[in-house]
Amino acid sequence: MATLALAGCGGGSDSEGGGGDKPAASDDVCKTADGDGPKIGLAYDVGGRGDQSFNDSAYAGMEKAVSDFDATCIEGEATDGEAESAREDRLRNMAESGATAIVGVGFAYSESVNAVAPDFPEVNFAVIDGFDPDDTANDNVAYLGFAEEQGSFLVGVAAAEKSQSGTIGFVGGVNNELIQKFEAGYTAGAKAAKPDIKVEVQYIQESDLSGFGDPAGGKAAATGEFDKGADVVYHAAGGSGSGVFDAAVEAGEGNWAIGVDSDQYLTATAEQKPFILTSMLKRVDTATYNFAKSIDEGKPLVSYTVYDLKQDGVGYSSANESAITDLTTSIDEYKAKIISGEITVPTKP
Amino acid sequence: MSATTATTGRKRTIVERLTTSWLYIGLIGIGVVSFVRIITDTDDLTGAGTIRAAIIATCPILAAALGGLWAERAGVVNIGLEGQMILGTWGAAFFTYHYGPWVGILGAALLGLIGGLLHAVATVTFGVDHIVSGVAINLIGAGAATYLAEAIFPDYEGGGPRQLNGLEAPAQITIPGVSDLANSIADRHWFVVSDIASVVQALTTNISTLSLLIFALVIVSALVLWRTSFGLRLRSCGENPQAAETLGINVYLYKYVAVLVSGALAGIGGGFLALVASSGFSNGQTGGRGYIGLAAMIFGNWRPGGLLAGALTFGYTDSLRLRDTQSVHSLLLLVAIGLLAFAAWRAYKRQVTGALVVAGAGVLVMAWFLLTDSVPREFTVMTPYVTTMFVLALGSQRLRMPAADGKPYRRGSAG
Numbered sequence: 113m114a115t116l117a118l119a120g121c122g123g124g125s126d127s128e129g130g131g132g133d134k135p136a137a138s139d140d141v142c143k144t145a146d147g148d149g150p151k152i153g154l155a156y157d158v159g160g161r162g163d164q165s166f167n168d169s170a171y172a173g174m175e176k177a178v179s180d181f182d183a184t185c186i187e188g189e190a191t192d193g194e195a196e197s198a199r200e201d202r203l204r205n206m207a208e209s210g211a212t213a214i215v216g217v218g219f220a221y222s223e224s225v226n227a228v229a230p231d232f233p234e235v236n237f238a239v240i241d242g243f244d245p246d247d248t249a250n251d252n253v254a255y256l257g258f259a260e261e262q263g264s265f266l267v268g269v270a271a272a273e274k275s276q277s278g279t280i281g282f283v284g285g286v287n288n289e290l291i292q293k294f295e296a297g298y299t300a301g302a303k304a305a306k307p308d309i310k311v312e313v314q315y316i317q318e319s320d321l322s323g324f325g326d327p328a329g330g331k332a333a334a335t336g337e338f339d340k341g342a343d344v345v346y347h348a349a350g351g352s353g354s355g356v357f358d359a360a361v362e363a364g365e366g367n368w369a370i371g372v373d374s375d376q377y378l379t380a381t382a383e384q385k386p387f388i389l390t391s392m393l394k395r396v397d398t399a400t401y402n403f404a405k406s407i408d409e410g411k412p413l414v415s416y417t418v419y420d421l422k423q424d425g426v427g428y429s430s431a432n433e434s435a436i437t438d439l440t441t442s443i444d445e446y447k448a449k450i451i452s453g454e455i456t457v458p459t460k461p
Numbered sequence: 462m463s464a465t466t467a468t469t470g471r472k473r474t475i476v477e478r479l480t481t482s483w484l485y486i487g488l489i490g491i492g493v494v495s496f497v498r499i500i501t502d503t504d505d506l507t508g509a510g511t512i513r514a515a516i517i518a519t520c521p522i523l524a525a526a527l528g529g530l531w532a533e534r535a536g537v538v539n540i541g542l543e544g545q546m547i548l549g550t551w552g553a554a555f556f557t558y559h560y561g562p563w564v565g566i567l568g569a570a571l572l573g574l575i576g577g578l579l580h581a582v583a584t585v586t587f588g589v590d591h592i593v594s595g596v597a598i599n600l601i602g603a604g605a606a607t608y609l610a611e612a613i614f615p616d617y618e619g620g621g622p623r624q625l626n627g628l629e630a631p632a633q634i635t636i637p638g639v640s641d642l643a644n645s646i647a648d649r650h651w652f653v654v655s656d657i658a659s660v661v662q663a664l665t666t667n668i669s670t671l672s673l674l675i676f677a678l679v680i681v682s683a684l685v686l687w688r689t690s691f692g693l694r695l696r697s698c699g700e701n702p703q704a705a706e707t708l709g710i711n712v713y714l715y716k717y718v719a720v721l722v723s724g725a726l727a728g729i730g731g732g733f734l735a736l737v738a739s740s741g742f743s744n745g746q747t748g749g750r751g752y753i754g755l756a757a758m759i760f761g762n763w764r765p766g767g768l769l770a771g772a773l774t775f776g777y778t779d780s781l782r783l784r785d786t787q788s789v790h791s792l793l794l795l796v797a798i799g800l801l802a803f804a805a806w807r808a809y810k811r812q813v814t815g816a817l818v819v820a821g822a823g824v825l826v827m828a829w830f831l832l833t834d835s836v837p838r839e840f841t842v843m844t845p846y847v848t849t850m851f852v853l854a855l856g857s858q859r860l861r862m863p864a865a866d867g868k869p870y871r872r873g874s875a876g
Binding site for chain 1: 505508510511514517518521611615619621622623624626627734738739740741743744745746748749779780783784785786838839841842
């Protein structure tokens, strides 16, 4: 698990020992792999390789699949604001150039996979965070979802127990259903650990996806929460998150930030590191790897699969050891309770 | 009889002098804000934290708006501000990484200037439509920054193909005694006094030197454009380039200078985003602030004071809604009072229809405030846009752009 978490941040310079002497793109396994295993297409979302988060995590899973199953892969990347048809073309191109399985990284591929999949019945598709947009089920598409609320619950417990002030904060990138899952789980976890805790909630944008790429907005929102007495702030705001970390640094010692998706302690700057309490891990790498594995075994995944705590599909990081050690016992107790079903985590705030 | 007209005339000048004086308007404004703060019990409305966030949110928009002012005063519409700003974020990151923050700011200005140069070559030398060139600059700016980041930043410490974090920020200034005193007064929550103290506190505690520089650039721009012969010539190129040409002014040169300065200012705005508003470059971090700067400049009536008011209103309301969604509700009362006051002013000026329309809007907003407890979330994100539009649209009734703004000019066309 630790090695996977490390690989999950392939773009980070100091995590791969080499001190960042090689650009992330040049050691791309998809360019060098020549095994005779399955040929898998990876269609990235906006951001692509090197986002130190979602897309890199998918790549890390693929990297492992390449070494384990002699798989080969082809990559494509979405550009900001591109048309739906561009996504479809990308998927078609991959299918026509011989990919036997294609992974769309990100919910934005749901529609295009739905349109393309029926034309290529021999090819297996997977959409991470995806959903079937219509009523006709596709029998060659797997929707790989995550129980983000469960992971968020755990970091909510961590936040509440770490907090001295009795107030904690949440910064969401965009106020949509997906991010509300994070908020709901986080609040529930905090209240479970400390029933009288106060949770300040801010979203950077209501529907405009630019909320995921606005560090200045993330910093302003988080600073507002620190000013109101919060001493731990959790973000689910993608690229805006680095602004949230900056806000914690500015708020000074005794204030904390919690990362999201990948273990952000590993990719944060030296200045930010001491302030990152933990990160809610979303194991896109596990999902991608398992999908590749199912292809290799000839029993491709179809329909909905939810990666939750039980399968280690979500979790929390303990990379910042000195900050989190005191809390892990308590967090792991809640984790066990969620896995056993004793606690059901809400998905709506 | 003549005596009475003289007195009414004198009365009128006194009233006008009172109301047009910025100082008094500012004081009355703070009084109203303070009143609203106490009535609605929203201390965040003028908290030092809010003011500080507002200053940070204002600066990049202000720099872009200033850039727009320079270009448009010389007759070149520069909607490439956004692209030049994006180039500035990259330049700031690259140069700060190697040579520290001050060279970084110069680098931001340099990259923005290159964007401005492209625009100047296209519009001034080749007479390309200003909008077409501007759109192209925006696309090129975004593409070039993405490409350059991907090519260069992954090798850097703290860098990746889409970001470069952990950059050193320009120095911050704190004036110890004043800062503490202001802090203690601000915490009392007194009427008006504490609000002013909050502003003083924000201005004297950890304020970035780059913020101060950008505000200083507004004054410098105003002085250069309106108080020097260079500025007069530059503006004449935006009003009537043919006439300027007959007076021996090298219109192309002035337009070039204006657009280059414009790009550099937008670049500095981008640099602010990468160095002060956050601590690093990240792809797409400008998020349309260049366009907002352009809009603030237009609604600010192509004047330094107007664009400053626009950028401040936008920055203030944007940080307010980002920090506390609830405080947006208190803002409604503020807007209602503002509208009613403006209606009264128009009534005094005997503009009956105008007064009625504004008063109607004021009553509606007031009713909205009184009948609800909070503003729907969907609306809060629009707050900065709506408020800025309101304030500036009401504030400047007669927008007058430079007469030859955006019009093609060829040398020798004066005949």
